[in-house]
Amino acid sequence: MSRVYNFSAGPAVLPEAVLQEAADEMLDYQGTGMSVMEMSHRSESFQQILDTAEADLRELMNIPENYKVLFLQGGASLQFAMIPMNLMKNRTADFILTGQWSKKAWKEAGKYGKANVIASSEDRTFSYIPDCSDLPVSKDADYVYICENNTIYGTKFKELPNTKGKTLVADVSSCFLSEPVDVSKYGIIYGGVQKNIGPAGVVIVIIREDLITEDVLPGTPTMMQYKTHADAGSLYNTPPAYGIYICGKVFKWLKKQGGLTAMKAYNEKKAQILYDYLDQSSMFSGTVVPEDRSLMNVPFVTGDRELDARFIREAAGAGFVNLKGHRTVGGMRASIYNAMPISGVKALTEFMQKFEEENR
Numbered sequence: 061m062s063r064v065y066n067f068s069a070g071p072a073v074l075p076e077a078v079l080q081e082a083a084d085e086m087l088d089y090q091g092t093g094m095s096v097m098e099m100s101h102r103s104e105s106f107q108q109i110l111d112t113a114e115a116d117l118r119e120l121m122n123i124p125e126n127y128k129v130l131f132l133q134g135g136a137s138l139q140f141a142m143i144p145m146n147l148m149k150n151r152t153a154d155f156i157l158t159g160q161w162s163k164k165a166w167k168e169a170g171k172y173g174k175a176n177v178i179a180s181s182e183d184r185t186f187s188y189i190p191d192c193s194d195l196p197v198s199k200d201a202d203y204v205y206i207c208e209n210n211t212i213y214g215t216k217f218k219e220l221p222n223t224k225g226k227t228l229v230a231d232v233s234s235c236f237l238s239e240p241v242d243v244s245k246y247g248i249i250y251g252g253v254q255k256n257i258g259p260a261g262v263v264i265v266i267i268r269e270d271l272i273t274e275d276v277l278p279g280t281p282t283m284m285q286y287k288t289h290a291d292a293g294s295l296y297n298t299p300p301a302y303g304i305y306i307c308g309k310v311f312k313w314l315k316k317q318g319g320l321t322a323m324k325a326y327n328e329k330k331a332q333i334l335y336d337y338l339d340q341s342s343m344f345s346g347t348v349v350p351e352d353r354s355l356m357n358v359p360f361v362t363g364d365r366e367l368d369a370r371f372i373r374e375a376a377g378a379g380f381v382n383l384k385g386h387r388t389v390g391g392m393r394a395s396i397y398n399a400m401p402i403s404g405v406k407a408l409t410e411f412m413q414k415f416e417e418e419n420r
């Protein structure tokens with residue numbers, strides 16, 4: 061067996077210890093004589109997996125009592141519709157556009173009401189986070205929406221926007237559990253788990269209880285009402301059971317690493333190695349303004365498309381895979397989520413150094 065250094069933006073690298081544990085339990089989960097995949101979601105064993113996962117996530121993120129944790133399906137993209145369907149009582153929401161994902165969420169919300177753009181960084185290919193200290197927040201806005209870490213462009217909100225008292229909704233798909241957050245500042249904090257937590261097919265929604273109501277837009281399907289899933293403890297229908305089981309293992313792994321404060325320190329150290337290298341390189345450069353750089357997704361270019369292509373090819377040959385950047389940015393992107401070890405980032409920068417010397 062040989063594992064590569066996987067820099068994919070998602071689905072992405074998972075902790076090897078978690079994969080090994082899942083492999084060990086594949087045929088017989090804790091004496092049940094079956095795999096978690098084969099288990100009734102109404103069984104005691106699965107209920108325990110779900111309860112433990114929620115309890116560990118609550119502990120990791122210090123989630124207040126008045127928030128519900130929902131394990132749902134449909135990916136982050138289904139939330140682009142579910143959020144307005146449940147929250148747009150005045151049919152108005154404000155959006156800060158910092159990349160493709162917030163733009164998609166904004167477009168989808170526009171199907172249900174007035175979706176206003178109150179700030180955007182599209183003028184410079186989303187390479188920075190706009191100043192959000194004094195935005196023209198709409199008086200009747202049901203919520204203000206952000207994508208907190210921009211997976212494609214490699215920017216991150218270092219400070220939350222001033223929503224002037226309006227509910228903040230944040231897509232944290234690509235920075236979920238990468239550092240501590242103050243959940244009480246959000247109405248909804250949600251993300252697909254396939255970037256930093258687990259296998260594709262699970263989306264976690266952390267939602268303040270007062271936002272869970274029967275008063276949703278007319279025609280909202282039962283499956284798309286937060287209340288349906290909150291009332292049923294994420295068991296209204298068959299949940300993505302195996303995915304939740306893996307997420308639960310990742311939560312345990314994170315606790316073992318020291319929790320989110322320790323993860324933040326580790327992620328900062330890891331990202332610093334790559335950014336320091338990029339800042340002194342005469343071949344490679346980062347595409348994001350330094351103050352808004354993400355700890356999770358690091359886009360960079362050589363400025364020469366052919367050289368970029370050669371680098372990606374040779375890197376893959378050396379065991380550094382999925383380094384191709386998003387088509388709208390070009391160049392390269394290294395996603396260095398929680399499970400990417402520091403040794404992987406060190407090895408990558410050494411490879412870049414060697415490539416730079418050979419191609420001067």
Ligand SMILES: *Cc1c(COP(=O)(O)O)cnc(C)c1O
Nearest residue numbers: 135136137161211231233234252
């Ligand atoms: C990947 C990603 C999405 C889309 O997730 P799906 O689960 O594929 O719908 C949305 N937002 C962000 C920030 C992402 O990184």
